[in-house]
Amino acid sequence: MMINPILAIDGYKVSHREQYPEGTTRVYSNFTPRSDRFFRSPVADNKLVFFGLQGFIKWFLIDMFNSQFFAQPEEQVVSEYKMLMDSYLGKDAVDVEHIRALHRLGYLPLHIKGLDEGDKIPMKVPVLTITNTRNEFFWLVNYLETVLSAELWKASTNATIAHHYHKICAAWAEQTCDDFAHLDFQCHDFSFRGMAGMQDVAQAGCGHLLSFKGTDSIPAVVYARQYYTGNDADYFIAGSIPATEHSVMCMGEKDHEIATFRRLICDLYPQGFVSIVSDTWDYWQVLTTFTRELKAAIMAREGRVVFRPDSGDPVEILCGTGADDDQSATRTPQEKGSVEVLWEIFGGTVNSKGYKVLDSHVGLIYGDSITLERANEILRRLAAKGFASSCVVFGVGSYTYQYNTRDTFGFAMKATWGAVNGTGRMIFKEPKTDSGLKRSARGLLKVVRNEQGELCLFDEQTPAQEGEGELKTRFLDGKQYNVEHLEVLRQRLAAQQ
Incomplete structure (x- = not known):
């Protein structure tokens, strides 16, 4: 949907401009x-794991505002706003001169500072943090809260989740593998x-790509290339x-399933990796019977045949229903589990740490x-x-x-400082009915690293102090600053396992 971005708001934001105290010239908020x-x-x-601001600034605050707001005829933009507000809140209930x-x-008269993604x-x-740079546009800061929150919380959340998958895989690789060569592709989106x-x-899926290089979400790759590599x-x-x-396997028919496997392995993909969904009918028949019949063809290939079970309990399918020792x-194949069954048929090697690694021609x-x-x-x-943990993806x-x-992750955007009639006001919320979660910081903010390298918040800062620290200018008066390449983000995160 191509929308005028000035309308990408919660309805109650429309009336806030007139509700601020008379003489308000500055609003300063943060997203935490x-x-x-x-x-x-x-x-x-x-x-x-913080991620998503750079892309949001470019595609929404710059590209969308430029194309769908600033580049459109003034009367068209203002009339559209008035027409919608007249029907939404009542005829002439909302002044439109601030939009004009x-x-x-x-341009958007805003200053956004952000931590490193x-x-x-x-x-x-x-x-x-976000504040206005021209007094008359104080209303714009929290006017954009809704879309900023909606577009940023999930990208960071998914980047964090992907990082935790990587931490888990890396920990077991450290214990059971000779190297980490498989890690970049061990979790596939x-x-x-x-x-x-x-x-x-595109946006949230790009968060996965900070930790891994395998995805089936092509829009995430496009998004990353446009906003995080400079189209490199x-x-x-x-x-x-x-x-x-499954449609491919079904079209080959149940009675000819092994022929479908053989065609995939020998004719269509005689080399390289190929993944074949294997539970369309009888997964254990595929893993114990078909594999033996196709073993010579599989072992003769340059590449890997990856079997994909797609139903049942994943822990039991991969590791078996029996006791680990x-x-x-x-024992039945089900008791042994997929990894052990493939080991018995195709073998492999034992690494320097004493763990078995499946032959490189097969995988799961x-x-x-x-x-x-x-x-x-x-x-x-x-x-x-x-x-070894590298036996599965x-x-x-x-x-x-x-x-x-x-x-x-309890994301919220809150105002903590403002100026009214030329005087700064340190503002905060601290509901008595709350557990303490919703208590906000106060005043101007600064984020610095302590002696252990941890990021720490200092509130109630002076304007000079607020200008210091780890929050860097990312957007100022319609322009983007401190743009970073995806590789920089990947290396930054990898250094913080």
Whole structure:
């Protein structure tokens, strides 16, 4: 939907301009993750991975405002605003001259400062501040709260979740693998179909790409290239491999399923990686019978055949229903689990840490019902069974990336300072009926690093103090500043495991 961005607001924002005290000339607000109490992770560390501001500034505050507001005829913009407000709040209930004045100015008179994206931010430390640069546009700061919050909370939330998947995979790789070569692709984004639309996929899906280089969400790759690489055609953002879906397997017919496998492995993809969904009818038949019949063809290929189970309990499908220390010969394939079954058929190597690594011609990816807890449990059980964590890849879907809210990290934008009739006012909220979560900071803010390198908030600052610290100018009067490449963000985050 192409919308006039001045209308991307909550309805109650329209009346706030006249509600501020007479003589108001400045509003200063911040956007802060307040709590991770609803974030479920076995490696929770009370921090958020900040991501998304750079892209939002470019596509919304600059590109969309320029094309859909400032570049449109003044009367068209003002008339559209008035027509909507007349029907929404009543005829002539809303003055429109401030909209006309903004259009004539030709840019957004705002100063946004933000922390570095890809950095890990403790709870209650603001990731950005925003204020107006021209007195008459004091109303614009919190007018944009709704869209700023809606566009930023999820990108940071999903970047944080992806980082936790990476932390889990890295921890088990440290214990069971000789190297970390597989980590960039161990979690593959499968979430597109369950996300809240294409913009959501692009923006929030890009958060996955701070920690991993595997995704099926192509809009996220496009978004990353446009807003985080400067359209750098030579930079590798992410990739994938040829893969089947159930319609492909079904069209080949049940009675000829092994022929479908053979065609995929030998004719269509005689080399390289190929992923084949394997539970369309009988997964264990595929893994125990088809694999033996196709073993010679698989081993003769240059590349890897990746089997994809897509139903059942992922922990049991991959690791088995039996005890991890049970080595009895009478166990069923289901009791052994997929990794052990493939090991028995294709073998592999034992690495320097004593863990078994599947032969490079075969692999497994599981992309259904994976969560942080399940991923950790799968890798824990594989280690207990003597297998390296590199034996499996996870498809991370919309349950992981969509089943979250703004409250997952308690994001809120609050005003903490303003100026009325030339005098600064330190403002705050501290509801007596609240647990303390909603208590805001006070006054002008500064974020600095302590001796341990942790980011810390200092409130009640002077204007000179507010100009110091880690919050850097990202947007000023219609222009973007301190733009960074995706590679810088990736390296910054990787250094903070």
